Amino acid sequence: MGKIVAVTLVLITIASAVPILAHKWVPPDDISTHGYLIDEQMSDTMVEAGICFVAAQMILAAFIWMFSNRKPGDKIRNFPGGAMGLVIGAFVLVGLEVLALGFFGSKAWAAIYFTPPSADALPVxxxxxxxxxxxxxxGPDGKFGPIHPDKINESTQNFYGLDMDDDPASKDDIVTAEMGIPVNKEVRLLMHSKDLGHSFYVRELRIQQDFVPGLDLQMHFTATKVGRYEIVCTQLCGLGHYNMKAYLNVMSQPDYDAWIKQQASMQ
Amino acid sequence: MPSRNPNLVITIFCVLLIAAAAIISQRRVKAAPPSGGSITGSIKLEGTPPHQRPIDMSKEPACAAVHKASPVTAETVVAGADGGLKNVVIYISDGLTGSAATEVSPENPTWDQKGCQYIPHVMALNPNEQFKVINSDPTSHNIHPTPAPGGPNHEWNKSQPAGSPPITTSWQAPEVAIHVKCNIHPWMSGYMVVVKGPYGVSGDKGSFKIENVPPGSYTLTAWQESLGTQTQKITVAAGKPATANFTFKGK
Structure with missing residues (x-):
C-alpha cells in the first residue's frame, strides 16, 4: 500500500511539473522598459520554488517507499539532532531562500521605487x-489644480472636485476616463484613492500597485508598444469590483497629441 | 338550429347587454373629464445654460458603442434652442385638501437603464405609487437611490444584472428630490421626485400639463435639479385650464 502511495506521489509531481516546464502558460507580452526585470524575478522564483517542490515530493515519496514495510516493534529513527535541529535547519534554509530572492529582486524593486522619474516624465x-x-x-500650464473633496459631483462629471471658477490652475486640467499616453515616453503616475483601497494593475506593463486611502503614491514607467490595454482593480473593493476597469491607450506621439487635444475640447 | 328554449336565449342576451353596458359605462368613467381643471404652462431658461460635459463611457464598451455616433453629456440642465427647460417637476406644494392630497396616481412609471443612462432622467411620483426599475443594457447596473438619511424613505442599493426581472417598489413619503446613482457607472445620475397630489414634468420644449386638479387656490412649485425651486400662486377653476409659466435663470 505504501509503495502505491509513493508511486502516485511521484506521478502527481511529474504531472504538475510538466505543463510548467513546457511553458504552456506564459505571461502576456511585456510592453514596459522595466518589465524584463519582473519577468526574470518571476522565472527565478518559479525555478527555485519548482526545484524545492519537486525535491520535497521526491524525498517524501522516497521515505514512504523506504518505510512502507515497517513492522510493529521496529526501531524509530530520529533526524540527527532531534526536532530542534530539524526546525533550525528548515528555518535557515527557508530564510536563505527568501533572502536570496529578495536580494536578486532588489534590482527590479529599486528600478521602480527607488529611482526617481526623469524630469521630463509626463505627469498623469x-x-x-x-x-x-x-x-x-x-494642461498647458503644467500644473494640477487643487482638489476639493466637497466639490466632487458625479452628476456634473466633476470627479476630482475641481473648482473651475476660483482655481486658475484647474481651468486647463484635463480629466479623462481613459488613460492615453505616448509610446516610449516616461510617465509619472500620481495615485490617490477617493474612498478605499483599490489597485492599479496592467498585466502588460508589469505594474501592480495598491491605492491606499489617504496616501499619495507614485509610480513611473515607460510603455514601449502601441496598443490598448486593460487597467483593472485587483483589490476587492466592493460590489462593483469586478467591473472596475479602464483602458490604457498607448499611442504614437502625434496620435497622443491629437487625443489630448480632443479630450481638452470635451472638458 | 331552432331555439328550443327561448328563455335561455333571452337570458343570455340580457346578460350580454348588461355586460356591454357595464363596459361602456366603465369606459365613460375613465374618459370623462375629472371634476377639476388642469394647469398648463412652460418652463424657460433665461441666459446661457451651464456647460454640460460629455460623458466618456469607455469603461463600459457596450454602452460606449450605443452612443458612438452622438455622444451624450451630463444632464444637470437640459434646455432646448428656444430656452425650453426639460426635466422640471411642477407640483402643488400647498393648498391640496382631502382625497386630492392622498390619491395615488395609477400610472406606475418605468425607470429604465439604457445605454448606461437613466430614462427618464427625472421621474415624478406620488407616495406609494409603484414604479418599475428595468435594465435594458447587456451589462449589470446597480440602482442606488439616496433619500435624506434618517427620513421616512430608506436608502437602498440593488444590483440588476442584464436580463434580470424588473424591481417593483415605491416610496413611502414625499421627498424632493431623491438622487439615484449607479455604483458601477459613476456618470449615471437621475432624480425621483416624490410629491403629494397631481404633478407634471416638463418635456423637450419645456411645456408641462398637470391634470385632475380640483378647483381651488394653490401654491405651485417648480423644481429643477441644479437651479433650485420656484413657486407661484395659482387659482384653478372647474373645467378650465389655468396657466403658469416659470423662468429659471442660468448662471
Missing part, C-alpha cells in the same frame, strides 16, 4: 473610486 494623475478610474492631465 489617477484617482480610483468605487468603481471606476479617472485620469487627470495638467
Amino acid at each position: 494623475q489617477v484617482q480610483a473610486g468605487q468603481f471606476a478610474f479617472y485620469f487627470r492631465y495638467q
